[in-house]
Amino acid sequence: MQSFIIKRLLSVIPVVFIVLTTVFLLLHIGPGDPAALIAGENASRTQIEEIRQRLMLDRPLLEQFLIYLRNVTSLNFGESVYSGFPVGMLILQRVEPTALLALYTMTISVLISIPMGVWAAWRAGTTLDRTLVIASVIGFSVPVFVIGYALVDLFALRLRWFPVQGYKPLSGGFLASVTSLTLPAVTLAFLFSALLARITRATMLEVLSEDYIRTARAKGARNGRVLIVHALKNIGVPVVTVIGTSFAALLGGVVITESVFNIPGMGRLTVDAILNRDYPVVQGVLITFSFVLIGINLLVDLSYALFDPRVRQ
């Protein structure tokens, strides 16, 4: 068990290094001068030089990389070219809506999709199963922004149940905050629960065709017991894995959803930073999102030890 945990923790190091290198190199792979790229089309020569000095783009590439690594390890992402504020501060200001939206979406999706996926597999081949399979293909085929606008049209403009756009911070009350995020979370849950339900169903089908299920039936176990004791216990690992790996898709969806609903989260921050060519902010956000993903997948892998006693040995 201990050696498993240590091995898994060590395996994070190369991944983190490659993420950091990729994010660093992004600015340098483009054609032309990075400083001019950041300064924009109408910048004067002195403005470009000023940016070059400030971001230390005049140093040799290796030295820049080492400075960058040192800064990142001390969680210093530099300052925004556009506003001058520290990137770390800008990100911290935007974390709340994004984290809340991701958690909210995750909760809705897990509650809906896992029972549905299990149920569809249990009743495989029936009309219910077919309907769920089709619904899940539709769920991850329709773009989130299309679902978003459709939901706004129906529930905000016609029925007036929810606010059209915007976000109310947690400091103004939990309920108001959650209400303002309900439509965005439901929008994203379409995509996310479709993915989860599909995998849950496939996993459950696989488990149901295993020998131990047949053995349980041969022993005369009742349906309920087969489902709960023998089948559900074994879908834990794959389902948790999928929750972890599809978290990347969820974060991508968060970025788009925040644009649809005008939520001032990290997604908006990224898109605005990219449109303003605010490169230190882009770097900071990419690194933050990646670290969140790496952390989640690490937790998922470590949780195998909980679900699967074989891993512990």
Added chain:
Amino acid sequence: MSATSVAAPSLRRPEWLNLSASLSLSFLFIIFVMAILGPMFLGNGNELNSTMRLKPPSAEAWFGTDNLGRDVFVRTVSGARNSVVVGLCTAVLVLLIGGLLGVIAGYFRWADMVLMRFADGLMAIPGILLAIALVSILGGGLVTVIIAISVPEIPRTARLLRSVVLTIRELPFVMASVSLGSSTPKIIVQHILPNAVGALMVQTTYVCAAAVLSEAALSFLGVGTPPDVPSWGNVIASGKDYFRLAPWIIAFPGIMLSILVLSINILGDQLRDQLDPRLTKRRP
């Protein structure tokens, strides 16, 4: 195996799936025709008309007009080309590069470690963010958009193909070929690749669907296809600020986009069900 209500299901291809597959093929055909003929006969729909702003669908403009008086029908039909081109080019690019890297990683132990660590690293960056960052640095344009969308998809495809190759290379006929002294390229081309084609084809359809979605998302966020080329994402983005007044600007391209992605995904599922040997094995 089929006596009780919870037995493993019959996984024979049901009738309705064939129906949805033929519907998907028909939709794909229509969208292809739109992509080829639309820009030829209707143009790009860039003509501005200040007297025709934000008009609802009518006999004159079937899908209504946008805030600049452009015909949404023309832009939707002609916008099909962009989605089709991006979808196909990305699929081919990812198939070639991801496939090659996957075979190398799966067959050559020395390359596996390095390539897979790179794949892990790239996959740790959310795809859509990596793509928008790439577009902003490489500059706009069709080729850049295709490259930016391909980069996050390549590691996934490489990883999948690697696992397929790892399974195939342990099979007896490959072992036999090795012991007969076949050269490595011959083993890969004659034995490994033909057996990996099915998995690759399925993966390529999914990549194609994902690419169409990503292009639309990039254009929607304002960092994709340049505004003078109609693309469904572009048209939807132009309706963003007017969706209370003129929901048709978003609705029609949104529906087309959903139908296209859905059709590709359904075909991918169909292909997978037909090619997956494990499903065949389980058939009663």
